[in-house]
Amino acid sequence: MKVGIVGASGYSGEVLVKILLGHPNVTLAAVTSRSNAGKPLAAVIPAVRGIDRGLKFTDSDAAALAASDIDLFFLALPHGAAATYAKALVPAGKRVIDLSADFRIANLATYQKYYGEHHAPELLPGARFVLPELTPPSWKKEAKLIAAPGCYPTSILLPLIPLLKAGLVTREHIVVNAYSGVSGAGKKVDEAYLYAERAESSKAYGLVKHRHLAEVEEQLELYSGAKTVIQFNPHLAPMRRGIATTTTVPAAAGANIDKLYAAWRETYAKAPFVQILPSGETPDTAYTIGTNRIDMSAVHDPRTNNFVITSAEDNLVKGASGQAVQIMNLWCGFEETAGLV
Ligand SMILES: NC(=O)C1=CN([C@@H]2O[C@H](COP(=O)(O)OP(=O)(O)OC[C@H]3O[C@@H](n4cnc5c(N)ncnc54)[C@H](OP(=O)(O)O)[C@@H]3O)[C@@H](O)[C@H]2O)C=CC1
């Protein structure tokens, strides 16, 4: 099977390149970038020197990609741009896995509120938001276009959804503090992300209106059956990669830490990329970097009756490109773990 990456020169594109060059079931046949067309892959991504199979970047020309013999495309593009490529590729019969937010939100008005104009709303009914561990498997047959979840949403939803479904936590007073490495902002040049601004410092941003609220709250409502509001406090942390997320939520009547762990163990019994750590052992981003794993843990505070839930992942792997490959593996009938660690 031939696959292509549109936007292969960005951070998530680079991680896709590394994974797909070593994937046992697919051939990486196209890597695109508007500003690097014509350059050898390894000239732009030196980490693949010697293993880039002579691939060269081509322009991100949607019509040419739609006319190619490539079966499946990953869109590693900014939101807004991704929809314009999906608009050409999906009607041409290509499978598309979009890493951007363009098809993550089913409700168009919600998308417009957080992101502005949608460039391909006609594709929304055929698109599926897929959290591989939780989305009911019918998506594999129904979907033409898959939206891979966002980095923060993955770190929040995987621990929280099983607890909401099991009625072990309340829907009110859910507070999420999350810390992201700077690669989460993409490869853009911006004073806010200069080394001298970010090294040795950390700060909150996007308070009470971060765009991931739309995706997280829509999914929480879908799984729990009722409107669920979260207090989401994202922070930039002085590290290149990784997301550490701490969610504080009141325990529901009758809930305890054993029931919480039982719900997680049952939900993730067959999930190769979910590691449930013992209560009191907090996940650390350092141990997830370069892997498609999410590590999670929880404690109960008897003074507040809150559960304090912690998770760690690599924003560029489980939070983006690794999860997108996991989705491809399931969609195409490969081993779920193919190409991934
Ligand atoms: N970074 C992260 O941690 C995560 C990112 N994502 C999502 O993945 C997508 C890519 O993110 P990331 O890799 O960080 O982004 P980058 O900014 O690092 O890379 C963007 C890529 O898209 C290309 N590009 C930029 N603008 C356009 C455009 N208007 N039309 C066509 N191509 C364009 C760039 O190359 P060129 O300009 O040369 O064409 C580059 O290859 C985003 O939607 C992001 O939200 C998802 C989860 C986590």
Ligand SMILES: CC(=O)N[C@@H](CCC(=O)OP(=O)(O)O)C(=O)O
């Ligand atoms: C540190 C940082 O800026 N992070 C980005 C989120 C990462 C990302 O690319 O967003 P998606 O997961 O939706 O694709 C932000 O806050 O907008």
